[in-house]
Amino acid sequence: MPNTSTYRYWLVTSWLLLLTTLFSARAQTTTYNAVVAQDGSGNFRTVQAAINAAPDNGTTLYTIFIKKGRYREKITVPATKPFLQLVGENVANTVLTYNDGASTPLPGGGTIGTQNSASFTVNANDFSALNLTFENSYGDGTQAVAVLVNADRAAFRNCRFLGNQDTLYTKGNGTPRHYFRDCYVDGNVDFIFGSSIGVFENCVVYAKSRTTAGSSFITAANTPAGQAAGYVFRKTRFPANTGATQYALGRPWQNSTGSSPLANNKTVLINSRLSASIRPEGWVTWDAGTDVSLITYGEFRSRYFGGQLVPVAQRVAWSKQLAVADTAAYLTSTLFGTWNPAAIAGFGTATAPPDIAVANLKAEKGATTSTISWNTSWPQAQITYELFRSVNRAAATKVGELTAATDTTVNFQLTDAVPPSGSAYYYFVRAAKTGQTPHVTDSVLVSSVPALTVTGSLGAFTQYAGGPSAAQSYTVAGENLTAPVLITPPAGYEVSANGTTWSTSANSLSLAPTAGVLAATTVSVRLNAAAVGSYAGSISHTSTGAVAVTAAVTGTATNQQQVVSVVLQQWPLTVSAADDAAVRSAAVTASTPTLKRLFVSNGTTVATVPAYSAAFGQALGVTSNGDGSWGTASGGPGGTPSRRFYEQFTVTAAAGQAVRLDSLLLTAGFYNTSSNTKLAVVYSRSNFTADSTDVTGGTGPGGALAASANGAFATPIALANQINGLTNRYRLALNGGTGINLTAGQTLTVRLYFSCGSSSPGRYALLQNVVVKGNRTTTTGTLAARQLALAAFPNPTTGQLTLSHPAAPTGATVSVFAFDGRLVARFQSRPGTTATPLNVAELAAGHYLVRYASGTGHRTAVIVKE
Structure with a gap:
């Protein structure tokens, strides 16, 4: 004797299939101009193909019947196809869906933006639709339009619009008119x-x-x-x-x-x-x-x-x-x-009478029970909701049933025991009422199968003489775990969960889950090899019953000393665009950035954001009136960076000098918007006539930049809304941190490209404290070796130290920099002396660069403030 619930499910499903087939046959008694069916039984298999085949510039209704199915297409009704009507076989079971979000990257750089995220776009007048579900399945976290109506005289009846942020976007030229009858919209x-x-x-x-x-x-x-x-x-x-x-x-x-x-x-x-x-x-x-x-x-x-x-x-x-x-x-x-x-x-x-259509089916797993919830699109009394569970997506068993007592009950939920360890349950709901077409939903998953995830990627490591490499990090997480997560690096590498205790290939790092869950945990990695050479491999992550995941590493150990990077040139951008002569190295020449199709703030559109200020730095837009616009209607790039709009900085090696430039530091954001606000950075040694190179990552306020937003033109940094003043600092590597070498007279040109998806004025790009770091690779020939000596003692210090240096000429200075390039202290050396006392008691504990500069050159040393 078969399981009664399972047998009943298959019996009723067969009856529902027959009922749906009969309904479909009746629905198609109307004559349509075209039929779309995924199984090939119509004129077209995709909705877009049927739309494309419709006549241009029609003056009478052209109807397209769409058989039930889930059509994953990004669909557009062109402006040349007026009087088009789409008719679904059944609103609950005829779904037009796609999953673009405003932050979805474009192949050529930038992001799609809100308008272009639409799953279904109407650009033609006199459009109509009946019995269809339009969906953007992107999920939460950004704008994701299900339907964009950008035309006049559009009408929808018995349709559903499913999404989260910005589900339904209605606009058009002139005074567009749109009508929605008997429809359901969520978000x-x-x-x-x-x-x-x-x-x-x-x-x-x-x-x-x-x-x-x-x-x-x-x-x-x-x-x-x-x-x-x-x-x-x-x-x-x-x-x-x-x-x-x-x-x-x-x-x-x-x-x-x-x-x-x-x-x-x-x-x-x-x-x-x-x-x-x-x-x-x-x-x-x-x-x-x-x-x-x-x-x-x-x-x-x-x-x-x-x-x-x-x-x-x-x-x-x-x-x-x-x-x-x-x-x-x-x-x-x-x-x-x-x-x-x-x-x-x-x-x-x-x-x-309204159709039966279930929406927002989801399952939330608890410690011992799972809660499966949903809502009905159009509330009705006496709809019966049956919850079915399957372990293999084939045979299903009914595990619960609810019947709506009134036509105002919208939300429903049932519970079930969590699946045993190592297994998973699939749930779906069947909603039915006598005399109406039922709705059988797609399934949702509740899993007890152990699973691990690793987020983030690691750049190349370089280990210099005297110690391990700089650490990089990624995150690991897990669910449904029955044992600790073991993290094992390859030979030469070490991993740590606290930055203090390091594990090797012979001694795996063990992370214990809590109640089966390992919350997202930061894992630090460094190269600490015993011998010079190249080291490549994968960090393995294992736990009992879970599929192992890996993180690739590659690096080099060398016996060379690490080159200390110092500030070579700095543009504060708080008063003007000029660089800071007091900070500028003698190895580079003065320069002022130039704007290409960008204009500084007028100071009146937003009175608190002038062209230059201590709070916001330099404020930019694309309109010559300085109102801070960025939209395409204002002639700007909108939400996608364009090579036509940029600010250009140049660094030129002075006569008789050679320099290595390894990083670009800057503070950036946007005022009063985060709509596709992006920054891309590209550099060239030929003023972009023979070469052009993207930056390929660095760090931001949240740590290492993700590969999908690392500052390259195709993967720009997402800039935050900084309405209360700039705080977000970015450090971007040049040539992967290896650096760019310039000989005397050579110039490195750096272009910063901004974009913003908001169409309103007053959305200023903000830029402050642009710093180029590196080191001088030649010394002035008149300096004797003894004159280049620089030493600090005691080092580390708790506040007082003495800097030993060559005999100081008039005007010699000692500057102290944080490692992000900020000038934090400055002292004057007395002429003729060979030692300068420094009081750094007010500085926070950490490492700092000390730079002694005179009229004949400069030297640096690292000090540690305890």
Whole structure:
């Protein structure tokens, strides 16, 4: 006798398959211009191919029927394909999906940006869609658009829009009009945003629980001045989420500090139902620069799901409670003029019972039980939700069942025991109701299989005479572990979890998990070989039952002394663009950077950010009026670095001198935005006529830069929003740290490329304290060897020491630098003396470079402050 639950599952599944097939046959009794089917039973296998085959510049409706399936395509409806209509076989089972995020890198450098992250883009007027799910499956963490509507007269009925941040983006030229009827939209940050007139009628807007505590925002309209309306929600439901995330109904995009002109943001709710997930104040400003007099945020008779009116006493004072007479301005016929969405095929019929469609199925594993949760897109009473579990994606057993008692129940969850150690469970939900097409979801995984992950890569190591190499680091993590993680380096290398105790190939580092979990742990690595030579291999990571993972290492041990790098040239950029003559080495010449299609701040668009300042350094944009714009509409690069926009620095070896340049240090950020704010650094010894080399990594405020954001043109650094002043310091290696050698008169040209995805002014690129480090490789011929001696004692010191040097001429100085290039102290040597007392008691403990400079040259030494 077979397992009863399993047998019943297969029996009912067969019946559902027959029902779906019959539904499909009925759905196709309508004549369509084209049919898309992944199994080859239609005219096309992909949606994009069917769109491409549609006639250009049509004047009548062209329909494409899409059979059920999950179509992973990045789809665009070109502007040349008006009057196109897509019809899905079933909204729950016909899914158009892709997974680009705004931070997704482009092959030629930079990132995609918000607009180009869209899974589905409409650029043609008179577009319509029915019975389709549009999804961006990128996940959380950045803007990721499911649908971008960039056209006029677009209509959607019985469609779903699934995403997280920026799910649905509506815009277009002129006054674009968009209509959504009987639709479902979900997300977690500004997930309905844009400038169009968008009417949502009888829809469900589901604001998800966020993974972090706090609050968020549903809409972000940037309605232009003079437009009658922005977003209008009529008879729309805003259900509660499953957690504690509270949502504002809207916030005013581009009505903020630095935006010009300010948007006249408009969003209203009419006869809509709200839940306790909506914040009592209802609406919020963007920042202190928001002009609330330009905002129209209003409601007419908002009610709770139980029917009682929502109390509005705590609503922000500048929002409106609409009167009956006010609602006439928001009728569809008033807003859309001669365009009548009800005249579109499929839109004129009365609202049918909603479809069954499950969303946001997820599984969270606990110590002994797993919680499987989901929500329904359109709540209905008497939908039965059955939870099935499989260990091999084939035979499935029902482990739980729920039935919705009312048509207001949205969120559901069931629990199950965690899988035994070494195994995994797959769960899916089947939702069904008599007389309706059921929905069987994709599966989610709960695993008890031990697993290890290693994040980060290691550059080449160099071990000089007298000690181990500098350490590099990566992270290791694990889950479902039943034994410690053993980390074993190859011969010659050492690893450590604390930077003090080092393990070798003969003595593995052991990391113990807590309750089966090894939290992300930083592992330091160094080369400490006993003999000169090359050392390559892999660090192994093992734990009982887990697949072993490795991290590659390569390096060289040499008997040479390490060359000490010092500051050769520095541009503070706090008062002007000139370099600091007091810091500049005698081995290089003075220089001032030049701007190519970049302009310093006018000091008025954002009064606190002038062209040069101690807080923000140099402030840059792409418009000659200095307003800090970067968008393509302003002639800038937008969110992708362009070789046409850069700041150029030059370092030239002085006459009779030769230098080695090994690193570039700088402090950088952007003001009031982190939208695709990037920095790439490229250098050349021929002024870019015969060579061009990217930087290939270094360190930032969070440690080693990731390979995907290491400063190269194709993988630029992601710069942070630094609205309170610049703090993020970056050190970038030249030629992998080996350095660039310049002979007398040779010049190294360095170009810094910035990008920013925000289209608002006042988004300044900020740059401060640019430093080039290295060392002089020749000495002045008139200096005797004894004159070059430099010694410090006592060393280490707790505060007082004496620096021994050649007889000091008038003007000789002693400078103390931190290893990131900052000048932290300066002393004057008395003429004729051979020793200068130094008081470094105020410095933090650590290593410092001491530089003695006179009119004939300079020497450096390393001191240690304890």
